[in-house]
Amino acid sequence: MTDTAHLTLQEREADLDAAQLKQLVGLVEYDADSDPFPVTGWDAIVFVSGNATQSAQYYQNVWGMELIAYSGPENGNRDHKSFVLKSGSIKFVINGAVDPGSPLVEHHRKHGDGVIDIALEVPDVDKCVARARSAGAVVVREPEDLCDEHGTVRIASIGTYGDTVHTLVDRSKYDGVHLPGYQPATSTLVRREGQPKRLFQALDHVVGNVELGKMDEWVTFYNKVMGFVNMAEFIGDDIATDYSALMSKVVANGNHRVKFPLNEPAEAKRKSQIDEYLEFYRGPGAQHLAVATGDILATVDALRANGVEFLDTPDSYYEDPELRARIGKVRVPVEELQSRGILVDRDEDGYLLQIFTKPLGDRPTVFFELIERHGSLGFGKGNFKALFEAIEREQDRRGNL
Numbered sequence: 001m002t003d004t005a006h007l008t009l010q011e012r013e014a015d016l017d018a019a020q021l022k023q024l025v026g027l028v029e030y031d032a033d034s035d036p037f038p039v040t041g042w043d044a045i046v047f048v049s050g051n052a053t054q055s056a057q058y059y060q061n062v063w064g065m066e067l068i069a070y071s072g073p074e075n076g077n078r079d080h081k082s083f084v085l086k087s088g089s090i091k092f093v094i095n096g097a098v099d100p101g102s103p104l105v106e107h108h109r110k111h112g113d114g115v116i117d118i119a120l121e122v123p124d125v126d127k128c129v130a131r132a133r134s135a136g137a138v139v140v141r142e143p144e145d146l147c148d149e150h151g152t153v154r155i156a157s158i159g160t161y162g163d164t165v166h167t168l169v170d171r172s173k174y175d176g177v178h179l180p181g182y183q184p185a186t187s188t189l190v191r192r193e194g195q196p197k198r199l200f201q202a203l204d205h206v207v208g209n210v211e212l213g214k215m216d217e218w219v220t221f222y223n224k225v226m227g228f229v230n231m232a233e234f235i236g237d238d239i240a241t242d243y244s245a246l247m248s249k250v251v252a253n254g255n256h257r258v259k260f261p262l263n264e265p266a267e268a269k270r271k272s273q274i275d276e277y278l279e280f281y282r283g284p285g286a287q288h289l290a291v292a293t294g295d296i297l298a299t300v301d302a303l304r305a306n307g308v309e310f311l312d313t314p315d316s317y318y319e320d321p322e323l324r325a326r327i328g329k330v331r332v333p334v335e336e337l338q339s340r341g342i343l344v345d346r347d348e349d350g351y352l353l354q355i356f357t358k359p360l361g362d363r364p365t366v367f368f369e370l371i372e373r374h375g376s377l378g379f380g381k382g383n384f385k386a387l388f389e390a391i392e393r394e395q396d397r398r399g400n401l
C-alpha cells in the first residue's frame with residue numbers, strides 16, 4: 001500500500017491533493033503496513049501563551065489564520081482558555097491559564113511562550129503506545145476515549161525532549177470541529193482586501209533544540225520509539241560560523257509529512273544560538289516551525305505589511321558569484337528575492353526558497369520559517385552559514401553573543 005494518496009481529513013478540507021502536498025512539503029511513497037508506529041500526519045501544534053486571548057488574535061490578524069473552535073470558562077473549562085486556529089491543513093491551538101493554579105502557569109513561568117505539544121494523527125493509538133512503551137518511552141497520558149455527540153476520539157501522549165509531548169490522536173470516528181470539550185467558534189475579523197485567502201497551507205517541519213551531546217539520543221528515540229527514518233545529516237563545519245556552531249540531524253516519518261530536525265550546540269568561540277535558546281527556554285524545546293506556502297513572495301509581502309519582522313540577509317549573499325552559480329535558475333529574478341531577504345538553496349532534487357522571522361515572543365526562543373519547495377527535500381543546508389551570521393547579529397544586539 002502506498003500512502004501519499006491517503007490524505008488526512010484536515011488536508012482534504014483544505015482542498016489540498018497529493019500532488020500539491022508533494023510539492024509543498026516533499027511527501028514520499030512508503031508502506032504503512034510494515035510501520036510499527038504509523039503516523040498519518042500532523043494533528044495540531046499546541047502553544048502555551050501568557051495571553052492566549054491576544055495571541056489568538058495575533059495569529060488571525062497577522063498570520064491569516066482562521067478561528068474554528070474554542071474551549072474556556074464559558075463552556076466548562078475553568079482552568080484555561082484554548083483557541084483552535086487553522087490555516088490550510090494545519091491547526092494551531094493556543095492555550096493560556098485562567099485559573100492562577102493552572103499547570104500552564106508554571107509551564108509559562110519556566111519556558112515563556114512556546115510549544116507544549118506536537119500532536120500527531122495516527123491510525124492506531126494503542127499500537128503506537130504499546131510500541132513506545134516497549135521501546136522505553138514515557139507514556140504521559142494513557143490511551144483513552146473522549147466522546148461527545150460528534151463521536152469518539154482515541155487519544156494518548158508520550159514524552160519527548162524537555163517538557164514537550166507528542167499527543168497521538170485517532171479522530172477517524174469523530175466529526176466534531178476539534179476535540180470533545182471544544183465548541184465551534186468564529187471571529188468578527190474581516191480580512192483585508194487583496195490579502196491572500198491564506199498565507200500558508202501546511203506545516204513542513206518542526207525543529208527541536210536539545211542539549212550538547214543529546215542530539216544522537218533523540219535521533220535514536222525517534223528511530224526506535226516512533227520508527228522515523230534519518231534524512232539529511234549536517235555536522236560541524238557545514239553550519240559553523242566563527243562564533244557559533246551547531247550540529248543537526250533530521251528524522252522523518254515514513255511518508256515525510258512529519259519532519260523533525262534536531263539541533264544541539266557545537267563547540268565554538270562564543271555562545272551558540274542553540275545555547276541561547278536552551279538558556280532562555282530553560283531547557284530543550286521546539287525552536288522553529290516551518291510553514292509551507294506556494295507563493296513565498298506574496299506571503300512575505302503580506303506578513304511584512306502586517307508588521308512581521310524577518311532576519312535580514314546581507315546583500316553580499318545575493319551578490320556572491322558562487323551562490324548565483326550554485327542556485328541556477330529559480331522561478332523569479334534573484335533581485336525579487338534580494339528585495340525581500342528570501343534565501344534560496346539547491347540540491348540534486350531541486351530548489352527551495354526560505355526565510356526566517358525574528359523570535360515571536362519576548363524570549364529569544366521560538367520563531368517561524370516560511371518555505372516554498374520546488375523539488376528539494378532539504379532544509380536549506382547551503383543557507384545555514386548566511387542565516388547564522390544574520391542570527392548572530394541579532395544575538396549580539398541582545399547582548400547574548
Ligand SMILES: [Fe+2]
Nearest residue numbers: 207290369379
Ligand atoms: Fe527549518
